[in-house]
Amino acid sequence: MKKNTNHRHTKETLYYSISRMLERASYYGMRILIVLYMTGEVLKMDRTDAIITYGWVAGSLVFSQIIGALLGDLLIGNRKSIIIGGIIQAIGAFCLIIPTNIGLYVGLSLVVLGSGLFTPNIISNFGKSYLSKTKLLDSAFTLFYLAINLGSFLGILIVGHFGEEYGYNIGFLVSGIMMLFSLIPMWILKEQKPTKNQENKYSISKRVLNIFIAFLVVGLFWGAYEISNIRFFELQLQFIEISSFDIPNSIWYSMNSIYILPISLIAVIIWTYFYNSQFFKLMLGSIFGLISFGILFLIPEVATEQNTIIYFVSLLFLSISEIHIAPIIHSILTKYSNPKYLAILISLAFIPTKLISLIFSLFNDRFYDRPSLGLIFGTILMAIISVGLITYVLWNKKNYLQQRV
Template identity: 65%
Template sequence: MEKIQNRKHSIETFYYSLTRMLERASYYGFRALVVLYMTGETLKMDRTEALSIYGWFAGSMVFSQIIGGLFGDLLIGNKKAIIFGGIIQAIGAFSLCIPSTTGLYLGLFLVVLGSGFFTPNILSNFGKSYLNKTKLLDSGFTIFYLAINLGSFLGISLIGYSGEKFAYNIGFVISGILMLLSIVPIIISKEFNSEEFEKGETSISKRILNILIVFIVVGVFWGIYEISNIRIFDLQMQFSEISAWNISKSLWQTIGSIFTLPISLVAIILWTFFYSSQFFKLMVGFIFGAISFGVLFVIPEIPTENHTITYLISLVFLGISEIHIAPIILSISTKYANPKYLAILMSLAFLPTRLISLIFGLFNHKLYDNPMLGLKIGIVGMTVVGIGLIGYAWWNKKTTYNKELS
């Protein structure tokens, strides 16, 4: 572990993290309401139809982000793409206040389009703010990831509650206002020029290999996370019924994010002062992921109250796993990509996740009937990738050492 000399995060870190937090609050709050709105008294849709529309809405995000990345990198610039996306997304949230299917489809389309422009370009510009101090990339993206988790918790709590307690229109209006507020820090932030950054010494072939590994890792991790979540959700529902702890059902569903907060803070502080290999962090993440699923696996299919602590311990391990993987994937992509095309790369990074999710989705009926199967797949998948990363880290270190000797 190497001590970092330049430990200062820039003001852009605060601006971009605040923007992402507000945007995620708007998006997740909107998402928490939209199915309820479709099946409510206004539109009176069948639940199956509403979930089908929601599935198309979520799936189309991948393709809109590719369009947004292309526009940001090649045509209008990343900063303008973020601002444009934020405004369009806000208009989309406001459009759902129109009490008709026309308002619904218009709103969903604009949210998808706006998010497509917003997400890859803000990831790109945030990463670029660290390209002259790449050893802080891991810490920086962990701050960014913490902002995402805070935003999602805030959005679901504030907008979800407001929409259900008062009216769905109130929730959608709050979502739109938060979205407009999110672009204010971007407007006053610095624009980044790709020509200003230090040129890395890593060969092109090594850069491509590292990025390909990241693409595989991101798809496998979120794919495994999704199928294992079936068992986690099942346990959440059961513990909310049998636990003597005074915890609401909604809090049981977000309890994992509560552990993510302190773990993120520890990682941010540690990685701001000390640097270790990014692939080593990924390896640690997958090992802890395997341990987490292993702990979950020992909980019987029908748990008792005595298994509550075991379940919470597994969530702590899963939180450690997530923090060692999710922000680090973005950090590696930023470090080894060409800054001119970083938004495009960030948008393409969502494709493996979507592809693997579709593959796993073919077996959803089996996984829902047998949630323990998802855990078995998770344990094997996490262990195999973890071992592979150990091998790659060892090979990487050996080739670097041989290069220094020659």
């Protein structure tokens, strides 16, 4: 680990983080209400149809982000795409207030379109603001990830509260207002245009290899995370029933976010002042994930209250793993890509994760019947990722030493 002497984040980082936090608060707040709204007294939609509609929204986001990235990088610019996307997403939330199926479908379509414009372009603009200080990329994107998780936590809390207490229309109204507030920092910030001295100096082969490995690792990680999460969720339900701790259900369901927030903050501070390679962080993340899954094997199929601490420790290691992997993918893409097409590359990074998750979902019935089987499969997959990254990090170190000689 090397000391980082260039350790200054700017006010731009704060503006981008606030904007992203408010946008995620708007989106996740809307999302927590939407299925309940569709199946409620107003629309009276069948639960299966509501879940299918919800799945359509989640699946469409991948394609809308590719379209939004293409528009941002090739036609209208990243900043304009963020602002236009934010306005469209806010209008979509306001359309949901209309108590008809037309209002629902128009609103959801606009949310998908707006989010597709907003997400890859704000990530791209944020990354390009660090092209002259790439050793701060990991710290910066971890701070950005902290803002995302804080936003989702606040959105669920605030929008969920207004929706439950005052009606879904008020909840959607609050969601739309949050989205409009998220655009205020973007009006202040300028378009990020890389200069010639910020253009990528790495060889094409190194850039392609690193980006490919990052895509593969992140996709496999979230695949392993998803199938192993079935066991985590099953244990969570067991502990809610048997625990004598006075913990509200909402806290149990938000446990991952509660861990992520302080761990992210610690990582931001450490990575601001000290630097390690991004692939070393990915390697540590996969090892921590492997430890997390391994700890769960200490809990029997039918858990007892004494196993609660083991469960919490496993969640802790899983959260540390997530922080070493999730933000780093964008850091790697920013460092090794052509900045002119960064938003496009960021939008494509969602595809491996979705494809791998789709493949694993084909076996969900087996994993839900036997959650421990999913944990075993996820552990094997995480072990493979760890071994692969250890090999790659050692290979890079060997090449570096040979070049110095």
